[in-house]
Amino acid sequence: MYPKMAEPPERGPVSTPFSDRLVATLPRLRRFARGLTGSASEADDLVQAACERALARQHQFQEGTRFDSWMFRIVQTIWIDQLRARDVRKEDADIAEERLGTDEPMRRVEARLALGEVRRAVDRLPAEQRSTLMLVTVEGLSYKEAADVAGVPIGTIMSRLARARIALQQQLAGGDVRRSRDNAEAE
Amino acid sequence: MQKRNDETLVGYLDGELETAERRDIEAWLDADPAARERLAALAEATDMVRGAYQDIVDEPVPERLIAAARGATPSVSHPSSDANVVVLTWPARSRAILPAIAGNWRLAAAAALFGLVIGGAGGFFGGALVPPNPAAEQKVAAAAVNNNWLDNAAAFYKLSVNAGDTMLVDVPASNDSNEALQKISQSLPQQVRLPDLKPWGLNFRGARLVAVDGKPAAQLVYTTDNKAIGPLTLLIGSSKQPDVQPTFDQRQGVNQLYWRHHGRAYVLVGQANVGYLWGIANDVAWQLDAI
Numbered sequence: 001m002y003p004k005m006a007e008p009p010e011r012g013p014v015s016t017p018f019s020d021r022l023v024a025t026l027p028r029l030r031r032f033a034r035g036l037t038g039s040a041s042e043a044d045d046l047v048q049a050a051c052e053r054a055l056a057r058q059h060q061f062q063e064g065t066r067f068d069s070w071m072f073r074i075v076q077t078i079w080i081d082q083l084r085a086r087d088v089r090k091e092d093a094d095i096a097e098e099r100l101g102t103d104e105p106m107r108r109v110e111a112r113l114a115l116g117e118v119r120r121a122v123d124r125l126p127a128e129q130r131s132t133l134m135l136v137t138v139e140g141l142s143y144k145e146a147a148d149v150a151g152v153p154i155g156t157i158m159s160r161l162a163r164a165r166i167a168l169q170q171q172l173a174g175g176d177v178r179r180s181r182d183n184a185e186a187e
Numbered sequence: 188m189q190k191r192n193d194e195t196l197v198g199y200l201d202g203e204l205e206t207a208e209r210r211d212i213e214a215w216l217d218a219d220p221a222a223r224e225r226l227a228a229l230a231e232a233t234d235m236v237r238g239a240y241q242d243i244v245d246e247p248v249p250e251r252l253i254a255a256a257r258g259a260t261p262s263v264s265h266p267s268s269d270a271n272v273v274v275l276t277w278p279a280r281s282r283a284i285l286p287a288i289a290g291n292w293r294l295a296a297a298a299a300l301f302g303l304v305i306g307g308a309g310g311f312f313g314g315a316l317v318p319p320n321p322a323a324e325q326k327v328a329a330a331a332v333n334n335n336w337l338d339n340a341a342a343f344y345k346l347s348v349n350a351g352d353t354m355l356v357d358v359p360a361s362n363d364s365n366e367a368l369q370k371i372s373q374s375l376p377q378q379v380r381l382p383d384l385k386p387w388g389l390n391f392r393g394a395r396l397v398a399v400d401g402k403p404a405a406q407l408v409y410t411t412d413n414k415a416i417g418p419l420t421l422l423i424g425s426s427k428q429p430d431v432q433p434t435f436d437q438r439q440g441v442n443q444l445y446w447r448h449h450g451r452a453y454v455l456v457g458q459a460n461v462g463y464l465w466g467i468a469n470d471v472a473w474q475l476d477a478i
Contacts, residue, residue, distance in 0.1 A: 022256040023349055027244040030252070034243055044249055051255040118239035136201065137233055138240045143203050161201070162193040169232040 018058050021067050022051060028139060029071055035134035036079050038123035046082070050075045069141060073149045076131055083127060121171040129164035132157055137165075191215050196226050200233060245397075247342030250439045253349075273435040275444075275465060336452065337445060339399045340422045341438040344456040347395070347408050348418055371396050371405045376425045377451070379405045382474045387467055388413045399424055404452075419457035421471060426452040433468055435461045444468045448477045 029050065033043035053074055054061075061070050122130055128150070135146040136157070147154045191212070198204045199212045216223050365381055371394045372378045381391060389409035397406050404424030411417035426447055433446040444464040445454040455464050455471065472478045 019257050023248075023253055026248045026252055026256060027246070030246070030248065031240050031243040035240060044252060047252055048255045051252065055256075055258050114235075115239045118235045122236060122239070133236060134240075137236050143198075143201070158194045158198055158203075162197045165197055165229050165232045166193055168236065169228045172232060172235060 018061075019055070022054060022071070025068055025071055026051075028068060029075060032072055032134050032139055033075055033079070035119075035122060035138060036076070036127075036131060038119065046075060046079055049078050053078065066145065068139070069145050069149055072135060072139065072141070076149060079131075080127075118168075118172065121168050124171070125164050125167060129160045129167070132160040133164045133168075136161055191222070193225070193229070196222070196229055200226065200230055247339055247346050247397075250338075250342065250345075253345065273461065275433040275435065336399055336424070337436065337438050337443060337454065339397075340420075340443060340445075340454040340456050341441050343395070343397050343399075343406050343422065344420045344441055345439070347406070347420055368394060368405070368407075370394075374403050375405060376403075379407075379423050380475055381407065382421065382471045384409055384419075384467060384470065387411070387416060387463075387470070389417055389419060389467075397422070416459045416463050416467075417457060419455065419459060419467070422452075422454040422456065424452045425450060428452075433465070433472075435464065446472070446477070448472070451477060453477060 026047065029047045030043055033046040033050075034040060037043045037046060050071060054071060057074075061067065122133065125133065132146060132150060135141045135149055136143065141149065143154045143157045147157050150157065195204065195208065195212055199209060204212065216226060368379050368381045374396050384391070388411040390411065392408045392410050394408065395406040397404050399422070402424060404422055407421040407423070409417060409419045409421070411419070427450065428447060430449065431445070431447040433444060436443045436445065441456055441458060442460065442464055443454055443456050444461070444467075445452070446468070447453070453468075453471065453475075455468050457464065459467070
């Protein structure tokens with residue numbers, strides 16, 4: 001007679017194709033939200049709110065269109081609503097250490113500092129430039145897809161991207177970021 | 188001729204220009220060194236932004252987000268209650284029965300059921316379901332083990348399992364599976380060896396380098412056709428904390444069996460019950476000299 005074995009844990013609610021897609025998109029939604037908010041905890045709160053809204057409005061999603069773009073639009077809409085509600089104007093000095101995220105990548109110290117500097121530089125961009133930069137440069141959406149998400153013409157997307165990258169280049173090019181990254185790569 | 192400005196340079200970088208526009212920009216770049224320098228600077232800024240956010244997609248997704256996406260009531264991850272924790276005792280080092288059943292997971296699983304694998308006399312199946320001083324041992328184990336470590340182990344497991352057939356591994360298994368471990372080990376303080384779990388029907392699928400509490404760790408991913416066991420992951424990291432006896436626990440809805448030995452932390456994670464995990468943990472510890 002052998003001891004009674006532990007019962008397997010109960011599984012969660014039954015999956016649906018919609019929620020499966022949602023779960024699969026979570027890593028990218030978290031990244032997009034991190035770029036928007038600059039904060040790991042705020043980003044996850046934002047993604048959670050977006051998940052709840054998406055599930056409530058899943059009937060509005062049109063099959064054949066990009067699911068990730070639809071979710072990015074929901075994330076962005078909630079984020080803009082939150083910005084308006086708070087009327088928050090971030091100051092550079094207020095950027096907390098936590099904005100670097102709670103689980104930083106395993107890199108050398110120099111490279112990690114450089115990545116943090118880049119994220120802080122992105123955080124200093126105006127909200128609409130930050131969002132456009134994340135959609136196109138990080139998430140790989142085309143200009144048209146980004147324009148659909150943001151609800152603006154393609155020309156506006158191009159303009160925002162150009163201004164965002166120039167501002168970043170100016171912030172990063174002559175600063176410690178570039179030097180520290182070069183040092184890290186040279187080692 | 189269209190405008191030659193930063194907007195079109197950015198559009199060129201992103202591959203968003205029509206053929207005629209692209210040729211015009213290329214002619215501009217050929218003729219104007221300042222434009223080439225401008226393009227290079229914009230390209231560098233673009234690469235840095237991509238790089239700065241790349242690793243976020245590899246982070247474990249918090250349980251509350253997965254629950255939200257599943258339409259479940261959002262919940263905060265809590266350390267398990269003492270009721271779930273079972274502290275176990277390593278048996279004497281013997282593996283006599285294992286070679287006889289190697290290659291047949293059904294035999295291995297049956298052996299685990301009856302406590303035959305790896306000298307169960309001093310272990311879980313030796314009647315030691317309740318340890319001699321359970322309250323004290325549980326407190327020691329709970330205090331000694333970092334909760335974040337175990338929560339992260341559960342989250343990394345779910346990340347791998349949710350990926351389905353496209354397993355999330357940095358280094359997939361190959362003919363020489365130790366090669367995968369060597370690559371991962373380059374980023375770890377200590378060399379990691381690969382336990383052979385084929386007797387359990389578990390096939391090594393690959394390894395990932397993950398970050399746990401700011402330190403690198405190796406996650407080894409195994410799968411099996413036996414739904415009672417797999418899939419299963421083994422997380423191996425470094426630790427400066429004291430040794431911890433093998434302990435069964437449940438985190439975020441998955442089962443774990445963890446222990447620490449001589450500066451290493453080990454966590455087996457899966458849906459398999461305590462019996463299977465205990466048998467597999469014995470095998471892992473025996474193979475890795477981690478008892």
